[in-house]
Amino acid sequence: MTSAESCTVLESCALVAPVTALEFLRDDYLLTGEGPILTLFSLEGSPRLRASQNVLQNFRIHGIRPKPQTRHDAHDAKPNPDQPTSDEITELAIFGGKGLRLINVSPCGRGLEVAGPLMELQDWVLDVSWLMDEPCPLLGVSIAHNAAILLEPQSGKVLSLCSCAEACLLYSALLIGQSWEESVLVGGTVFNQLVLWRPGRTGTGRQCQAGTQACALTDAQVERRLLGHSGVIFSLFYLQSSGWLASASDDRSVRLWHVGELSGSGGCGVEVPTCLRVLYGHQARVAGEDGACLLWEWEGEGRVGRTLKSHRSGGIRSLAVSNASVGKRSRWVATGGADGGVRLWKVVEQSTNSELKVEVEKEDSQMYLGFEGIGCPKVVRSVGGGHTVVTCTDQGQVSMRQDGSWKEIWHGGPDFQSYCVMEVVCIQGVWVCAVGNLNGGVQVFPLRQPGGGTFLQASEGKIHSLQWVERRIGACSRGSWCLLASGSEGLVQRWTVEVAENEETGLFLVLRKMTPFLLPPCAKQWLTAAVTVTIHSGKKKVLWVCGDRRGSLLLYKDEKEKSQRESVQEEDTQESVVGINAPIPAVATLFGVHGKQGVTSVCERRGVCYSTGRDGCVRVLALNKDSLNVRRVHHACKGMDWLEKVLFLDYSEKGTFFEARFLMAGFHSVEFVLWDPIRQEKVFTAACGGGHRSWAYIPSSGDQTLEQGTLIFIKQGTIMASRSLASSTTEIRGHTLREGLHGRGLACVCRLGELSKPGDSSEKWEVLVTGGEDTTVNVLAVRPDQGTVKVLAVIADHISNVRTLAAVPRGAKGDETNGRCRDMSFSTLVFSAGGRAQLQCYRLLIGWDEQTNLPTCQVTQIAGHRLDEKWERRRNRHKTVKMDPETRYMSMAVVQDGVEEVLLALACSDGAVRIFSVGEDSRKVELLWESFYHQRCVLSVASYSLEDIYGKTVNGAVALWDLTAVLDSKSGDSWLGPSVPCLSVPVHQSGVNALVISKQRHQQTPDDIITMATGGDDGQLSVMKIKVEMNQSDQTESLCPQLLSHWSVPLAHSAPLTALTTLSSARWASASPDQRVCVWRLCDDGLHHQGAMFTHTADAAGVWAWQREGANIQGGAYVVVCGQGLQLLKTKEIERRKVVFGDRNKQKM
Amino acid sequence: MGRSSKDKRDIYYRLAKEEGWRARSAFKLLQLDEEFNLFKGVSRAVDLCAAPGSWSQVLSRKLRGKESNEDVKIVAVDLQAMAPLPGVTQIQGDITKISTAQEIIRHFEGQSADLVVCDGAPDVTGLHDVDEYIQAQLLLAALNITTHVLKPGGNFVAKIFRGKDVTLLYSQLKIFFSSVTCAKPRSSRNSSIEAFVVCQNYSPPEGYVPNMSNPLLDHSYDVDFNQLEGPNRIIVPFLACGDLSAFDSDRTYPLQLDSSKEYQYLPPTQPPIRPPYQKACHLRRNNLLAKEDSASVLPDDALSAMSLDSKQETDTAASGSR
């Protein structure tokens, strides 16, 4: 019987996968392999994407081998004039898994084109090399069972196959040589040896048929063995020019061998190869697990030349170094991460006599800057953006170091000779210095012309601190500078400072006094930080955000303008004319938010304010006309309790972070540290001796990452630098070609909504949140039509894996009236939960940024909760053993979405199901109910909210709970929950990994029918229909669920079914580590397989589907799968002739 | 985190120490046996990829019984050295290597084995597809050895990763065994892709000649059959095994399991002998890894000088998952 039947076609829209292959084409292009997708970047000017194409279908790209233009240059690191120039076609052999394919790069890097069919070889390909000395170029392929294949590239015909007599599995291999006859295969074995043999030696002349093994009659013998490693050999590299072979192993070392010339006349190289060096330096596997790329100085004593840190926790998956071309002394280094990111560095070689020497500036240890002056230096500052250093001593002497020598600039009188504070600033291109003393005096002068200075009496007593604050109105206008001097009794005097020039006397300063600020009373009543922020509420308004020694953040407003004129100039003049009014108190105070040790800095970036303190936190502040609120708190790493500043990463300003990307600068015991809160690692450290010292950090010019800078600091009464200041040019420049996602596996994904570009509805972005093993929650925007993925925000508050997410939509708060429709922004409440029984809640506001022309995300922390928080606060916890289980939250469902609070059900690994309430306004998380009914790890929960029921699953069974009682009892005192479920059905043999519930109103009866789909570790998919009736016997209402029908597909996947999502009322999409995404439909006669697609997301752990805007209900949905990476798919319904499921004969045709 | 944290995270790890097993894997074999009666009538067995040796312990205890039975022969093979066990012959070698395979065959002196087990797992490269491929090759290497030593009607049990190409392995195994089941012991975590194929009744195709010098290669997808993206057609039944009342490997338990017994920390039964990363860990622990300002060249035999009895816990970086 044939009739039309629909089936589902899936199509990939976007993919983020580990970058497993990288290769440079000269200095001009970089090729990357991400899953099966080959991408071409051009490196000229600022690097950018040129073309991208799926070339290996279901194989991952592991290698890219450009065809050398002429002979004798494969594996040759010499600068090569014969390399194809960019106006010719470059042929590439792309391989991975058992696949191999030829691809051409069009002239001038215009694009990529397929040059042959995908060849599927009999065994896993480890290396491919172009054999240029053959009459016409052939391909030599080394495969995993210690054998090599000779291939005719265009046809894919196997000309010869040769195995080694030492039949074994290889983890890595290299095929070296220009012809089959002379080529040498280096194999990295499982048993710690490197074996060298010649495939062409035995198979010579014997042609053989493709795929058969019959021809390998006599196997080649191993000619050399390199012993020394104590683990599997993961990776190999051969350098022809010096006859060196490098091997990386599971033993975490790299060994460098002298093997001499391999292939050609050299045969298998020198008789007795020697091990030149053993290099240990990596924290984890050399395969790149520690995410660091070490440039070893080959010539040195095996020192690490430079560490290039690059990828989020998962580590590096591929690496490439470009050949230096003639006349250039720089080359590119690229790394590809497990996070899907690609980083690129330009490395300048310092010496040209050795091709090898990727020598980067010698890491001299700390340097004395040879300060010789009067007194002990107390303050250091860097001026001019370069390596010029200014210092002020406790004897009131200001000196400057320029070009290696110190000179005195200014020396204060007796008043300055026991205590002083100093700050410098650049006003209209002139560096101005302010020095304050013990008696309330402040000397302000241009560094260039100290004589043009002015003395101010700011206070009766000691000047505690000085601050230079720029006051600007609007983003573009040039601001004016103010000097703030914090004196006695909490009085902060303020002046505007301008630099003027006079023909006779030269530079002089124009100062105007402003109304002082008054700090709130406390023991240590002085100012530690100040900044101005412009807000736009009706008209532009300048607000002052200050921090004090008590740890409070304060908001000040300038005096009410006396006239309605808004010009700053006018306003200032008026003030000075009117005279000084009474000091202005703060309009809002966050008392002691940064702890007793005080606020250390406040700064502003793109209208957002950031504060740091000696409590180890950065606070992101939301400003209002007269209120100051903490939007988010970022913690530095454990033990880094003294933060000094945030340093903004400039390159990301154009990026999509609503909050600017920044590093935290501070002290971690005796070190000065730059901590990257997103990558969660120290990117710079200098042993300066710890806190309580003045410092200045000078980034290298052109280094966007800020990681390669120099710290100037005071230690034991002298000025030091973390390294030599002599070489002022930078050696390394980092670029991010593609930003990575989570470094490790993604455990969950959830879609928040869609955003289109204002005025261009064709540019649509889907906004997703993901949570992963790297303990972060990411907010992403994906543009399906282009496959672009942007990270909008990274939230790093979890201390362990993030396993589950939930979201409830909210109207845009604040400007609900006009906000939503005008700029299409939307707001969501997002919950994340996972390891160490931690639950977090955030309010996200997704909007459009006109400036960057990209979506943005603003994150507001609402609440956080951990079950064992009480334990953490116990003093003596180090002495006792914590007996409670280390509970993980496995899954989460929203049970009730109320205005005041949201109720969540959490499946817990300790065998419990818990219900929490989260209040957005109260910022509180409360445990309402828990049940240990199951005594097993609870794996999933889903809720069916209208009737207050939810299902949860454990060990193969699904239980249905009636939570009406919990939801009805408003106050927390009740614990009125049920003690047993109202229905329990065994469904799977082992764990139920996924559970989704959908509901339908029954047409005839008023009863609700719920449809519950489950996916199990046994690979089975089950769908149950359950009728839910209210049983009204005497006073109590009770639920009476009734199982109506139950269908199963026992082996829906050949691996565990790990994630399930509803596509439409009777359709589901399932995902599994078997890397298939399947679509299922429930019909009257059972569950039908509607379609499937191979996905490159391994270890699939989460899936989410939603209707595509504009598509009809039946068809058109998006499905996103996450695991080791993420893939977005599009579904489409098509009609096809009916094939009866299970009828094999028919299917075969 | 203290040393008890692993006890808390992993109940079977803790039980293994309490019962004297060298690894928690012992429970997997015990639970497989509960379901399939694997050891019945078995006196000659091969344990491939055996280190640190908990499966060999199980075999030794189960096959030899109380009195040391002389007929029992257990050959254990691994890349790594293993502490000796009564009645177990050890071979250190790569099971994918022809010479190792030949050595195993020699040990049986023409006799055949009743049971072959393989718990092989690759040294993880971190590249998902590579790990899966190597795992499959370990299984096929074990199968190849099996075809040489297993008696007709005998059983073969091997670890398998249920990944993207697992059906290809199933179809290969079905050629040699009349019954193939994918089994998941309850002690194996729900979250891991690990499972075990229990292949019963060895019955090679007629005329099949085992050939050691050619590796058994994995099958390819049948394109006409649309095996890659069509519905799952290679049906290998799934069976969860082990007592339902057994501990749940995914659950986190409190340290105090029952009120009658006080929790006590126990050291691991048998720490690994010379793991490959030992030297690197030693260097790291003593802050000797090369940094940007110090050299890392140490004489190769620096290792021999370090005391082996110092902290021999498995390295946290290598095994540490939160």
Ligand SMILES: C[S@@+](CC[C@H](N)C(=O)[O-])C[C@H]1O[C@@H](n2cnc3c(N)ncnc32)[C@H](O)[C@@H]1O
């Ligand atoms: C999970 S452990 C086995 C545990 C063991 N069944 C027990 O109960 O103690 C996996 C073992 O496979 C071994 N292995 C991996 N590749 C191997 C190879 N090619 N040849 C031999 N052993 C291998 C490893 O050395 C490791 O000891």
